[in-house]
Amino acid sequence: MPNAVPKPTIHLINGFMNENGGSEQEALHLARLLRDRSDLTLWSPSARCSPELARRHGIRRIGLGAGHRPNGGTFVFVGSHWRNKLWPYLTRAPQRLIYVFNTFHPKLLSLTATHPSMLRWPRTEYVFISEFQRKLLGVDGEVQPSPIDIVQFSPAPQQRPTDGRPVVGRLSRDTLDKHDLDDIALYRAWAGEGAEIRLQGATALRAATGETLANAPAIHILPEGALPAVSFLHSLDVFYYRTGAHVETFGRVVLEAMACALPVVCHRRGGYAEWIRHGENGFLFDSTDEARGLVSTLLNDRALREAVGKQARRTVEAIYSDEALRSRADFYLRGAR
Template identity: 45%
Template sequence: MTTIHLVNPFASAFGGSERRALDYHALLSTDADVILWAESDPDVALAGYPFRRLDPTGGILPHGGTLVLLGTFAERRHWLTRARPERLIIVYNTPELQRLRSLIEFASEAALPEPELVFPSATHRASAQMAGFVDWGFYDFNLFRSAPRPHGSDAFVVGRLSRDKDYKHHHQDVRLYRQLVARGIHVRLMGATVLSERLGGNPAIELLPAGAVPAPSFLQSLDAFVYRTDPIWREASGRVVVEAMACALPVVAGRSGGYRELIVHGTNGFLFDTHNEAIGYIEGLRADRSLAQRVGHAARATVVSQFGEAHIARVREYFLHPPLSTDGPAFR
C-alpha cells in the first residue's frame, strides 16, 4: 500500500492549508496509508485528528513514500534530505513565490525527487509561471447550500468570513462597510476582530472572531457576500468564495483573486475594481431581490458542477497514481 505523508503546521483550524490537508487525509485513507505530520503543536480545535508531531531533532520524521508539503511558509530544508521521499509534491497556495523557488532549488541541490506542484487555481499557477496540477479543494455541498434566512430584521445583510488577519482585509474595507451602513445595509463579518478599533460600536456592524459560528450557518444568514483582501495578499483561489457560491449567495468580489475564474460577471457574481463599483453592485442586489436570487442560483450551479464527484475522482487519481508525464494540458 502506498504511504502518503501530509505535512503542515496545523496551527489554525480555519486555515486553507490545514483544511486541505485534512480533506486529503479523508479522501485518500481508504486506498493508502496516509499520515498527518504536524510541524507545530496543532490547534486544539483539531485534537480529534491522528497527528504525528514532526521532530527533526528527535529523528521523528516522514520517511519514503509520497511526501506532500502543504504550503511553503514553513522552513523544512533541515530535515527534507533525511526523509528520502520517493515522490515529492508541493502544494503552493500562498503568494510567496520566492519561498517556492528556494524550495525547488534546494530539492535539486539535495538530489531529492523533482517536485511536482499543486496549485489551488489556474490563475495562481499562471502567476508562478510553472507547470503543475490544479486542485480547487473539496466542498460539502450538503452543508454549504441555500437555506431560509433566520427570522429577524428585514434589513439587507452583507458579509464575509476569513481568518482574523489584517492582510485578509483590504485597507478600503472599513470605508466600504461604513458607507453600506449609512445606506441602511447591515454588515456581518466573521474573522474581523482585527477591525474592531475602527468599526466597533456600530450596532449595524457585527464583528465576530474566526470560527465563532459554523461557516454554513454564517453564510446562510447573509443576503450577499463581499470579498477582497489586502493587495499584498492576493488570494490564490478563495475557498470562502466557493463556499459562499455554494450557499447560493450573490458574490461581489475584488477582481484580483483566483476565484475570478469561476465568476461570469453579472451572471453568477460580480467582479469590481473600484470602491464605488462594489457599492453599486450591492445596491443593485438589494433593489432587485429576483436578480440576487438568479445570480445566487447560478453561482451554486457553477461550483457544484465544477467541484463534484468528477473533480474528486481526478484529485484522488493524481495522488494515488503518479502521472506518467506533466506535459499535458492538465498541468499547464
C-alpha cells in the same frame, strides 16, 4: 484468492496550527479525498500544531526518532516546506515529492525547487490552486482548485425572512491585510441604505480604525471563529469580499459562499475570479464605486439575489462533482507505492 494490491503510501504534511486557517482546511479536505484510496498519514512539523486538530484528525508531530517521521511513499507538502529541518536526512527518500503551493511568495519556490544532492529526493512536482497563481509565478505544474466540502457548505435549509433587513457580510482570517480600508465607507453606506453588515474576522479592522465603526449599530464585528463558517454564511443575503495587501491565490471562502447559494460580489484580483461569470453566478468589480453599486442593486432585488445564488451553487457543484474530485485525487495516487 490473489493477494490484494496494497494501497499507496502518502504522507500529507502541514503545520496544522490554526483551526480556521485556509491552508489547514485545504490539507484536511485533501486528506478526505485520499484517505479511502491510500495508506495516509497526517504530519505536522510545527511545535505550534493545534492540539485540538491533532486529536480530532490523528495528526502526528514529526520528530527525529524512528517511526516519528514520514518514510518513503509520496510526500505531499500543503503550504509547508521541509527546509532547515534535520528529519529529511534521517528518513527514506520519497518516490514522489509534491508541493501544494498555496502562496504567492516566490522565495518559497527557490526553497522547494532544489534539494541537497545527498537527500536524493525526486524532482519537485507543484500543484497550484488557480491558473491565476500559476501564471503569476511562471512555473509549470498541476492546477487544482482548493477542495471544499459542498455537502457541509450547502444552501440554508430554509429561506431567510423577507420582512427583515437584508444582510451583507464577509468572512476571513482576522488580520488587517485581509481587509481594504476603503471598505469601511461602503459598510457605512450600505447600513445607511437599510442593510445589516456582519463582518466575522474583522476585529483587526476595528482596532486599526478606532471609533470609525464602533458607533454604527447596524454593523456587527465578530472575531475569527465566533460562528461556524456555514452558520455564518447562512445568516447572509449577499457575500462581499475584497482584501488589502493580501492577495488570494484561490479564496476558498468565496467558493464556500457560492456553495451556500449566496450571490457574491468580489474584487477581481484573486484566484476565485476564474470561476465567477459576472452577472450570471456572481459579480466582479475593479473600483469602490462599482462595488457600492453592485451590492446596492442586490439589496433591492431579492429575485436577483436568488437567481444568481442558484447559479453560484450549480457552478460549485460542477467544480466539485464526484467525477472531478476522483480525477484530481488520481494525480496524487499516480505511480505511488
